[in-house]
Amino acid sequence: MAQAAPDQQAEDPAKKLKDAQCARKWIAELTLSEKAQQKWLTRARKIVQRYKQDNRADTDQRRFAMLWSNTQTIQPAVYARPPQPVVSRRFGDADPVARAASEILERAIAYSIDCQDLDGRLRQCSLDYVLVARGQTWERYVPTHGPMVTPEIELQVVTSGDGDEDEGESTDDDQPERLYTDENGTTYDPEQVKFREDGSAYAEGEPYEPVVYEESVTDYVNWEDFGHSVARTWDEVDYVWRRVYLNRSQLIERFGEDLGKRIPLDWGVRNAKGDAKTVDDAELSKKAAVYEIWCKSEEKVYWISKSFSEAPLDVRDDPLELDGFFPCPRPLLGTTGNDSTIPVPDFALYQDQAQEIDKLTARIAHLQDALKVRGFYAGDQKNNLNNLLNSDSNMLIPVPDWVSLKEDGGIRGKIDWFPIDLVVSALQALINQRAQLINDVYQITGIADILRGMNDPRATATAEALKGQWGTLRIRDRQLEMMRFARDILRIKGQVIAEKFDPDTLKQMTGVQLPTNADKQQAQLTIQQGAMQYQQAVMQAQATGQPPPPQPEIPDALQQVLRSPSWEDVTALLRNNALRQFRIDIETDSTVEPNEQQEKAQFVEFIGALGQMVQQWGPAVEAQPALAPVAAAVVKAGVRKFRAGRELEDVIDTAIDQIAQSAAQPKPQGPQQPPVDQTKIAVAQIEASTAQMQDQGETQRAQMQAQLKQQELGLKAQETQAKLYALPYDPQPQVAV
Template identity: 35%
Template sequence: MVDAPNPEAQTWQRWKAALDFALKDKKYTEWLQKCEKINKRYRDDREAPAEIRRRRMNILWSNVQTLLPAVYAKAPKPIVERRFLDRDEAARLASTILERTLSMQLEVSGFHDATKRGVLDWLLGGMGQVWVRYEPQFTTEVEAAENTRIQTQEQKSSNSEDKIQENGDGTPYQKLAYEKVCVDYVFYKDFLWGSSRFWTEVPWVGRRVWLTRSEIAEKFYKGDMQAASRITLDTMPERLRDDKGRFDDGAPSFFRKAEIWEIWNKADQTVYFMAPGTPDIVLQQEKNPVLQLQDFWPCPRPLYATQTNETLVPVPDYVEYQDQAAELDDLTGRISALTTALRANGVYDSSIPQLARLLQDGQDNKLVPVDQWAAFAEKGGIPGAISLVPIKEIADVLLGLYQARAQVKSDLFEVTGMSDIVRGQSDGGAKTATEQRIKGQFASMRLEDRRSEVARFCRDTIAIMAEIISEMFSDDSLMQMSGVSQMFEEDVKRAVEEVPPPQEPEFPPDMPPEQQQMMMQQAQEQAAQEFQQAQQQAAQQAQQKAMGNFQRAIEILRSDKLRGFRVDIETDSTIAADLEADKQGAVELVRSTFEGLMGAGQIVMQAPELLEPMGQLLMFAYRRFRVGRTVEASLEDALDQMGKRLQQQQGQPPPSSPEEIKAQAEMQKQEAETKRDEQKHQFDMQAKAADFEMEQKRNAVELAKAREELEIERERLAMKREEMEIQRETMLLKAQIDAQSASMRAEASEREHMLNRESAEHGHDLNMQTMEAKAHAAQQQARAKPKEKA
């Protein structure tokens, strides 16, 4: 009898094969090997003793440290606006709620740390990624009469503060205490995708995490440790491996973790959790997951470096200039070796060990005794017994290596686009501001592409966060996190203050004072009661209006279609903030608003029917300034009140005489001119103050720039002085050696001359002795001849 197939085992085998196929892809494995080498070079990890002694220039670390703050220096601010900048109260409130909630969640979600780590992976290995998830927190409470449990996903769109559903079985219920969106950093080795040519073809994505047994039990088995014990713990820290890479069986068990893959398959809209080390077990399988995201993925399109159209596997930037970097390391090593060799070295005759003391003792004007001087002199003296290594040739080669390294750095910067203006340096002579600006513009062209890619990555991540907040967060959480409840309180307070106070009653002049006083008291009590009722009614109406706007705003956020049609999500710059631009925008907003109000006031006085189109035109221009969004509603209310007052004025009877009309018009004209002059004076003072402050900041920036340039020039001069000092010491050393060599040669020549003179004198003595001996022999021979004759 054949056993029935196990669906869970088939699912595990299917995804185990998919993971193995993706992990063993040739391009992917080669990319991982390159990333590992690049990370070691960035950290400057050296294992072999020869590598430790070798001098290198870590240009990779320098480039990454320069690019990282240039493309991502701070977390962006979310910007949620109406897609069409018209007067849509519900859409404006929805934008305000979502923007404020996003701003709060960005601070607690870990967005900045995860994004910065992802950007670093992108600059090093060529890919960076984050993962977005929804994390609610509950408090467990016991209710005696009636207990409830967590509200289901179908009821999350309703207006419920506790997100609970009646259960009635007497069990404890969970109440929502807090909810947030978490942004997790995903290491480049822990992110995987299905085989595809470009991102829109990706069939599935997955990330890898390592969990302990207790974490597995809590996440997948509701705290059941016995059920979690089936999962194999196959991972331990690298430091607990033995020499052969095997895990140490004697290590504590709490160090062990299981490799868990979270896979999102777009084809069947299902999320799978599986452990490759535990066969035939799927930890969790969720069809149509709770996060019904528009693009399904809980992660944005990754940050990719250089790519081609046939694969998603990127090419790290370092690969494109690794040859130049290796050449820099080689030149730096040679420079270090020659610098060490730039000293007086040489060889000497080992039969005369006293010669080694001449340069080792470091003393001047000292004579060293030498045994067997005659034999030493016959060998040529010191010039014949000592030979020094040439120093001038080494110094010339060293200067050539410095020039070659500078040229290689120039070639490398040309390849990477990392010009000296990006690094804040300036070589050569003085350059004009125009030359520097043009150079900076061309240098920032490739940098701007990187900034745009990081901004896109942040925008996609924030869009996923906004989608989770809109669909998952309760109404109460949205109200508390966005602070709209305080806005509603201010609206109610304003409505109560706008209620007109009661007027004093009028009585006939012939009414007795006692009766007037009694009726005055009754009228005041009745007026106070009516005024209080009017305030309560105004407060209720304002509260109902605010809650109605809030409910319409929530409907927009809950609906995918309405949110897409009426709300637009963007981000501001992820690089360093431009405070001057923000301040200039605020000044321009104030200037244009004042000018528009003054101009509209003069026109409306002559033609009241133009109030509404003038107000719409003013608000159309006002909404273009993002810095003025907080007072947009107040300005609209002010324009509405102005229109109401104008209508009331039009409904009043005209003055009795043309003279009064002319006098009133003249007075209004004078008041308008006075007010306009005051506003103009105030605006001029504000503009002058702003210009003065901007001038001070500009002078401070120029002073700081001049100081930096002066410091750079000082460093260059210091390096020049060091180079001249090295050359001077080299020349002095050469002169000393030449002087010593000449002295030794002179001393040797003098000794040779003395020896020759002594030899000559000795030869002369020998000749005299020989001549005397010959004369003596001749005398004896002469004396002997007469005797022979006799």
């Protein structure tokens, strides 16, 4: 290790003391935070063990898997598919820059979701949410650097000393001094200057590793490895932390060789009680528990090891500069009060009923074992009765003293059977009692029978659909909480992408084609040159007495370049946090299973609304061209209200603009042949497109009606089959075990 300078050595004691105080402070804060949630952690570990049946031995009594069944029923209802980003203009007005920025950001987030397997992370979080009432993720910005690059700084040569000669004789050594400066006016020492083969001068800048790829990574955080400051509500939380486990090589790579070798490896495999222990003394089986702490009040990030109190492992200023500072959203929380953010697992609210169900299940199992043919018989008929009871087929047994057997009442007089009917009655009573307890659990948890895949064969399809809607009211809050959690993740990811990603990365990632400012300037220059050439041609024609040439039309490609926002405009909007929030909104669609019929109905509604607007405003624009701008504004505003209209907005805007321009042009006077009315053509094109879309909508509607009819027939067939199946059996309701 290199020796420090004298000034640094003088500061070392004070700095070491300050670092040690900082480390001990955060170790105390972590201990306090872990103590606050220790009761919940202990309960959660027991619940997870029960869910996985880890704490059950082969000799244990039978149990009813109520926790596993409820978890497997609720989790798919809470989360069923990965979220899809919906980035749009906040107010839906005509804002080309915000529209392009929304499209770029939406594509970038969608790509990040696909390549980072956000679906797997959210499934893990949803399981934690349903099982232990808390789930969390963590966002990281991960740049990938390329090989080291040394930039070349272009230099300009200037001379000094001209006109500054002293009076008197001059010598041959008096030559002007040559200075080398860059574009900012910085002067470089001649020893730093290098020359190329063409004689140009340059200097080498500071070497750096260029960023060749960027990622916004979402990490799943286990429910045991997340915590925060003690607070009543999430708004009062001052710091959050997560715990990661690093081996020796990872410690050296992350914190340097000197510090990485000094950090104790204080974590090992946990036993069934949740206590940390090491399997053996092998170095590879041990890791260090490193806490990553984000403190909002200090706007700093600390890396702490509770076994290393000399100093924090690392301290950095706010690396992501997020709105809420924290790199994680508000966690998924189950039942909580306004006095604490520590949740209560759902199983804790019905564990008494679950334990009673387990006891009844064990008793039912014992009674089922007792359902055997047992009885007492006379000893003098032992051989005859054994032959009779042990026979596998029909047989006759000769009895020597038949007369005495008959006088004693026959077989009935020699055998007294165990009263098995009493066991059956007790068994039926236990089954009914357990069914009542199971129904109580469903009442507590709010799991309707329709969610469990059960239905009444006597109910109609409409009644079952209505019951399904009411049955999901209790679970609707959880679905909304899962949607909120996914939306917050996408917003954090979108902010990281908008503020950290290089424009070149966004171009390659999204594939959006936008011009640069240089492209727009070139297009404007081309149009100006064409206008000047046309003016010269008009002047020439007037000088020669010839009719003026027709004015050339501006190519569509140039018009598109001028209408489109530039990459610089879009990047400036994405980089400006305040403007981005004012003009762009990041949402997500539903994370539950989509309703295909509802999506089709929304698309059909959009087609009908568009066709109605065109049919109403088309004749009005044709009769009164002055109404064209009003019609264009109305149609554009109506299209922006529909999600399906976003993809067609550019095409519709172009068509509406053509209609407005055509209507605004003055009509020719005199006997000249009137030009083709572009307004009618544009209206006809839109009406044709609308008619085609309406035909598609009608086709989809017919398909939907056929599917609904087929489903109704299937439900009626199931109903009939269920009724026929129920005829030979006891009409009393049966409980599935």
